[in-house]
Amino acid sequence: MQRSQLKYTFQKRLGFITGLITILIFIIGLRFFYLQIFQYDFYKLKASNNSIRTIPIEPSRGIIFDRNGKVIADNRLIYNLELERGRTHNLDEIIQKLAPIIKVSSSDKELYQEILEANPFTDSIPVKTDLALDEVAAFSAKRFLFDEIQLKIRQKRYYHFNDITAHLVGHINRINKTDIEELQKNDLYKRYYASRHIGKTGIEKSYERLIHGFPGYKQIEVNAKNNVIQLLKTVPATDGDNINLTIDIELQKLAHESFGDKRGALVAIDVNNGEILTYVSQPGFDPNLFIDGINSKNWAALNNSKTKPMLDRVIHGLYPPGSTLKPFVGLSALENNIRKPPFTIDDPGYFNIGNKRFNDWKKTGHGTVGIIEAIKVSCDTFFYGLGLDLGVTQMNKDLSQYFFGRKTGIDMMNEKAGLLADAKWKKNKLNQSWFKGETAITAIGQGFTQVTPLQLAYATALIANPNLNQKPHLLLYSEKKELFNNEQTPPKVSLDNLKLIQEGMLQVTQEGGTAAFLGKGISYSMAAKTGTAQVFSLQGQEYDEESLPEHLKDHALFIAYAPAENPRVAVAVIVEHGGHGGSTAGPIAKKFFDNYMKQISY
């Protein structure tokens, strides 16, 4: 073949190919025209779920166990009567028709309306939830009378321990508009298209991500009359993870009982690994009331109660630490090389700053007092002077090492950080200058300082075990063995200094200590510190526990760990308006230790 001839063929065939490309793309275009324009109505109908419908499958919420595998929260099967969304129903007529066999109350009706408006995703809405078995039987027998009503089996969260774990485990509630916005913001909404509920407080909220699971769906083909022709596809839901908490529910129960009708909190932490064994906030409430939306009467009762049952006192309750702060202030002093033995003071029962006199709780004074003695007898005079020498800035800096004034990092939502006040804070907040006397009373845990019971317990654990490098935490493990990093650097401290503080705390429960009566007749040794936090400034009057009205009485505080020589568990107890710390909070802590020791001796 000649080169010129080849070129001719080439250009001709190139033209042919270009033509082929044009024609084939044109055919593609025609095909799209046919589908998108000509058959638009047909496919639009298909797309709008008239022929293929998606039925969401709700994942089962993970079960919450305690550390020994006892069920705290799980799901019960319940029977609901439900109406399909998308069809108009005459609710009153239906209720009337149901009346002879099943009574639908006005709160059921309210709930129906609420879900209808607030939950756009739910495909059927309950008229009556949690039917009794005889109601199920009665309805089934007369089912043919009610073709618009469907009898559905649903899962309902059940909290086995009611108020005992109310704050700890928290509760779920129906997904509302705020939740939807929040989920959309975090790009999680797709996980909830089958769900009606979401964790609102406590563990149910903080581990929502694990417990909730992933929805599935069924695709069915239906004809124009809505009859199912065939099942196309089932993607099963992935159920939420079951989780084990670090809580020992038996200890939790006993601790709860030991409060009686007193208000307050108890936190117990394993000093070796930060696991929280007990998490009590008193009074509690029944979380089961919240699951399908609490009715307004119950809500008002809980919300308006003066005892604030909804407050999670463990992480949201803020209290002045009183004398329970002294071991930490004392440690700060030692670390800064002041008040080191053999330093002692001679306590006359008061301390003068300028012309102002600060009294010790014991008017006659404690005599010769060193650091160990000062903790043992809770000597205020010793700490007034110590505070002034240390200065509030250094004191706060060291206290902050023990997580006062900042979050401990517990795996719960919105933990409060508490407060360590100083001159700058006072200037900003109250626009007043800081007085020397305020440094003195800050050193004995009065003044502006505020702590949560959790902070007290964790700080105590850090005294008991200076190597504790785990945050306080509530999740023992999850079913899928997801790893959670709880590591946290413990404060740097000289062991010699720490031993002095530990010795002081041990002597608190020995002869002559402020909680000596607790140390009598126990088989283990307990290191502790009592505390009393003023709620009300008496301004010169005598404090008389008997004559004061209940809400003005001091808060009682108590921190402790045991066994003193080989610490295993640290506890903080607060009894609101309980008076002196040793006498009301102390016995609750002692009872906890008794139970704990009994258990580990098995």
Added chain:
Amino acid sequence: MNNLLMLFKKTDHYLLGLIITIITLGLFTLASSDQSGTRLVLSQLINIIIGMIFMVWIVLTDPKKIFFYAPFLYLFSILLLLGVLFFGYESHGAQRWLNFGFFKFQPSETLKLTVPLILAWLYSNNDKNINIWQHLKAFILITIPFYLVFSQPDLGTALMISFCGLIIIFTAGLSAKFITISTIIFFAASPFLWLSLQPYQQKRVLTLFDPFGDALGSGYQTIQSMIALGSGGLIGKGWGNATQTYLDFLPEASTDFIFAVFSEEFGFLGVVGVLIIYLLIFYRCMFMVSKMQDTFSRLLSIGITMSIFFGLLVNLGMISGMLPIVGVPMPLFSYGGTSMVVSLISIGIIMTLYNNKTLIAN
């Protein structure tokens, strides 16, 4: 700076503009179909950048080097294919991937380049006297990769690569008489070919004629894709409103079926726009080919243009229910690293061949 300017002058502006438009549209569609947030979009952006770097590198390469390396590249891609057969990584019942740890790689995609390369090399070695023996050699060079890809099994890619090779043989000057005869033979042999197909491939071909007959199984993807297209109508549902993509109605929404998402969102008008851009890309390529002087440049450019074209054709045919589901991505539009990089390298090759059109001829 001067180098950059040089580079910009060396790229073909029309082609570059058209390609960037298509890639951008693909990215936007990916963003709306991406159920995982922005993960896929970011990873596709990386694919594009890698592809662009390769493209620039090729544009700056002397075509003589390409000519020199052609047989080695071909052999290398055959070796990779053998590697897939022995060490490949299986996904959806087909072994198509090689896993290199940090990235996975689909060797059959590289054939879209190396088959045109080897054929152009073969013909240009003896372009004064192209005869039936060369056509036969070319045919064998196509058959080997066809067989290897076919046994992965990936019928779609295998057919595309061989069509692409046949087009090169056609433009190289195979006689019209021969073409007619072999077409007749092909149709006569087709029953045997049918029997050699895997059952799942047979099923896919059959469903093509009646997708609703097997709505649960292999017709499912076709139906969902057609519903997505059809419900888009004239102007579409708007960006991010592809309801068929939501809830996984549409499978592989980011890869093979991405244009179904686009069609649902932007309707027929959007589709026409995209088809016109692709058509302009092919016209521009054909124009560039027509200016080339030597056999190697022409056949290579035709081959790789056609492999992009067949990719488009098979993909659009597939999502609009005209062709069976064979798992072919939409070139320059679908999510996927290998396909994007290979397409951009192809474009780079055409550009450098065009830049050097007089150089080689002399």
